[in-house]
Amino acid sequence: MNAGFQSWLQTEIQHLKDQNLYKVPKILESPAGGRVKMNGKEVINLSSNNYLGLANHPKVREAALKAVEEWGVGAGAVRWIGGTMAVHDELEKRLATFKHTEAVLVFTGGFTANSGCIPAVLTKEDVVISDELNHASIIDGVRLSPAEYRKSQGWVYAHKDMDALEDCLRRAADKGFKKKLIITDGVFSMDGDIAPLPEIVNLAEQYDAFVMVDDAHASGVLGDKGAGTTSHFGLYGRVDIQLGTLSKALGVMGGYIAGSAPLKEWLINRGRPYLFSTGHPPMVAAALIAALDVMENDPEPMKRLWDNANKWKAALTAEGFDTMGSETPITPVYVGDEGKAQQMERLLWDEGVYALAIVYPTVGLGKARIRTMPSAAHTEEDLAEALEAFKRVRDKLS
Numbered sequence: 050m051n052a053g054f055q056s057w058l059q060t061e062i063q064h065l066k067d068q069n070l071y072k073v074p075k076i077l078e079s080p081a082g083g084r085v086k087m088n089g090k091e092v093i094n095l096s097s098n099n100y101l102g103l104a105n106h107p108k109v110r111e112a113a114l115k116a117v118e119e120w121g122v123g124a125g126a127v128r129w130i131g132g133t134m135a136v137h138d139e140l141e142k143r144l145a146t147f148k149h150t151e152a153v154l155v156f157t158g159g160f161t162a163n164s165g166c167i168p169a170v171l172t173k174e175d176v177v178i179s180d181e182l183n184h185a186s187i188i189d190g191v192r193l194s195p196a197e198y199r200k201s202q203g204w205v206y207a208h209k210d211m212d213a214l215e216d217c218l219r220r221a222a223d224k225g226f227k228k229k230l231i232i233t234d235g236v237f238s239m240d241g242d243i244a245p246l247p248e249i250v251n252l253a254e255q256y257d258a259f260v261m262v263d264d265a266h267a268s269g270v271l272g273d274k275g276a277g278t279t280s281h282f283g284l285y286g287r288v289d290i291q292l293g294t295l296s297k298a299l300g301v302m303g304g305y306i307a308g309s310a311p312l313k314e315w316l317i318n319r320g321r322p323y324l325f326s327t328g329h330p331p332m333v334a335a336a337l338i339a340a341l342d343v344m345e346n347d348p349e350p351m352k353r354l355w356d357n358a359n360k361w362k363a364a365l366t367a368e369g370f371d372t373m374g375s376e377t378p379i380t381p382v383y384v385g386d387e388g389k390a391q392q393m394e395r396l397l398w399d400e401g402v403y404a405l406a407i408v409y410p411t412v413g414l415g416k417a418r419i420r421t422m423p424s425a426a427h428t429e430e431d432l433a434e435a436l437e438a439f440k441r442v443r444d445k446l447s
């Protein structure tokens with residue numbers, strides 16, 4: 050092994066530790082759910098994106114097991130080379146119907162869908178205009194493109210600030226870019242607020258731009274049966290590119306791009322993670338079809354998700370916690386100071402609640418919070434117990 054390289058690793062790791070940015074994942078020793086066993090301890094899990102409880106749903110499990118019997122465990126090739134099985138094809142058709150779009154292309158992750166789609170639809174004659182709180186996978190996708198996109202060049206607008214967006218669009222028009230892409234999270238992953246998509250779409254139409262929305266946290270949460278923000282705002286046919294994940298509310302794994310048939314054709318030919326990486330095992334696609342069946346036919350999980358989310362937010366607010374204007378189940382509990390948020394996470398863990406502190410640089414300096422995610426998998430008792438833990442921890446800290 051190269052001594053210089055190993056020593057560089059050690060130095061950088063120590064640097065992370067010194068800045069309190071070093072992460073050690075806890076180990077889940079039970080299936081995903083409202084109450085889990087983690088690192089040998091039973092805890093209420095408030096840090097999972099398993100919004101609808103589908104990650105361990107009996108019908109989804111059964112579909113995965115059946116698919117192993119029928120299809121084996123691997124696709125055997127990159128999808129365009131011969132790794133597209135009938136289940137992959139069926140999943141994409143089902144998703145397109147669900148999203149009310151002409152077509153859907155599935156990638157192996159939401160991250161991969163962003164990093165595959167964004168550079169594929171841009172050239173060096175184009176510009177990308179982004180919300181400052183967009184997710185890391187959007188940022189990385191944009192960085193892979195040859196378009197102009199930098200904050201220093203003025204192409205990142207203040208969070209949800211439509212005047213700032215319009216200013217970007219005006220400047221972009223003056224500069225004569227060939228294509229202008231506006232890109233935003235549908236639901237912002239750390240704050241839980243919703244993008245003003247109707248205003249964004251209106252501005253895009255006014256300034257001849259096209260729109261991409263990342264609905265990772267809106268899929269299964271907002272809109273008709275969980276179809277996302279485009280459905281929530283009634284904007285069918287007016288958003289060019291919709292990204293969804295299959296790993297959060299749908300409970301399995303993957304990401305997809307929903308849009309026009311030519312968009313799908315283009316990404317099959319130019320989306321690099323699709324072109325150069327093997328697709329999902331067939332059991333993943335089959336499990337996702339079963340998860341979609343549940344979402345489309347059983348309104349109960351989505352209702353429970355929202356009941357739990359509304360009650361959780363109201364209970365926190367009544368106790369004086371600041372949930373930072375969240376409009377969705379993602380419920381941040383504002384702390385401010387980084388060290389205090391991390392101490393709060395540790396004390397909550399001692400109380401039997403797993404809820405992660407989110408600190409700089411994931412969020413701005415001095416804007417640390419505990420990010421909580423109530424879900425359909427939680428019972429009333431889980432949330433009542435968690436609330437008592439939050440109150441006790443606050444008392445200890447103050």
Ligand SMILES: Cc1ncc(COP(=O)(O)O)c(C=O)c1O
Nearest residue numbers: 158159160184186238265294296
């Ligand atoms: C807004 C957003 N986009 C994309 C992703 C990536 O999705 P996946 O976990 O399916 O790769 C995430 C994951 O946290 C996300 O929050």
